[in-house]
Amino acid sequence: xxxxxxxxxDQTDLSAVSGEEKLHALRDLIELTDNxxxxxxxxxxMDPHEEDLIRIEAWRALGxxxxxxxxxxxxxxxxxxxxxxxxxxxxxxxxxxxxxxLPITExxxxxxxxxxxxxxxxxxxxxxxxxxxxxxxxTGATSxxxxxxxxxxxxxxxxxxxxxxxxxxxxxxxx
Numbered sequence: 230x231x232x233x234x235x236x237x238x239d240q241t242d243l244s245a246v247s248g249e250e251k252l253h254a255l256r257d258l259i260e261l262t263d264n265x266x267x268x269x270x271x272x273x274x275m276d277p278h279e280e281d282l283i284r285i286e287a288w289r290a291l292g293x294x295x296x297x298x299x300x301x302x303x304x305x306x307x308x309x310x311x312x313x314x315x316x317x318x319x320x321x322x323x324x325x326x327x328x329x330x331l332p333i334t335e336x337x338x339x340x341x342x343x344x345x346x347x348x349x350x351x352x353x354x355x356x357x358x359x360x361x362x363x364x365x366x367x368t369g370a371t372s373x374x375x376x377x378x379x380x381x382x383x384x385x386x387x388x389x390x391x392x393x394x395x396x397x398x399x400x401x402x403x404x
Contacts, residue, residue, distance in 0.1 A: 243269045248280055255286035261293040268299060274324075275306050281317050288323040292330045304333060308340050311353075318350040325356035329363040338369040345377065358383050362390050 243251055243266075251273070261267050273279055274287035291303055307324045310316055325344065328337050337360060344357035358377075361370050371394070377387035 243273060248283060252280075252283050252286055255283065255290050258290045258293065261290055261297065264297065264299055267291075267294050267297050267303075270294075271299065271303055271306055275310065277316075281320055284317075284320050285323045288320070288327045292327040295331050300331065303331070304328070304337060308336065311340060311344060318353055321349070321353050322356045325353065325360060329356065329359040333360070333364055333367060335368045338364065338367050338373060342369075342373045342376075345373075345380070345383065351382065354382065358386065365390070365394055 243254060246254055255270065255273070258266075258270075261270065270287050270290050274284050274291060276284065279287075288307075294300060294303055297303070307328055310324050311321050325341070328341070341357040341360040345354050345361075349357070361373050361377075364370050365374070371391070374387045374391050377383045378391070380387065
């Protein structure tokens with residue numbers, strides 16, 4: 230069964246598909262432009278009763294939803310999951326990795342900063358740091374990176390990113 234060429238004439242119902250088939254269907258997605266399918270994928274990603282690996286694949290697929298009219302809903306759902314203390318760390322990690330590739334707002338920068346200041350697992354913190362690096366143009370990202378310069382885990386990386394950004398800003402001024 231292929232979901233790669235999903236269109237409105239063929240309303241796929243991922244909730245009716247078994248675990249292994251669902252996993253393959255999510256992995257086979259090459260675009261996520263249909264709102265019905267996007268909503269189903271988001272529902273899978275948010276379902277705590279779903280297998281973690283399937284939820285992770287759902288969040289990976291949601292990374293393709295940058296132009297979706299459901300983007301605001303996706304961002305809100307991501308924040309809910311990341312802030313849920315009992316949530317699986319691997320799922321949180323992939324949620325944050327998805328935010329690193331989606332168009333985000335200052336609210337997601339603040340979420341990344343919360344994760345970095347909290348006691349999350351280091352891989353989850355690393356994904357939060359990736360958000361700051363990927364979205365330096367979003368309000369608050371540069372100041373969040375600046376605040377990390379003395380962090381034992383991310384300080385040297387934050388300095389490197391800020392130095393690199395400053396160098397590219399200087400190059401732009403020269404031209």
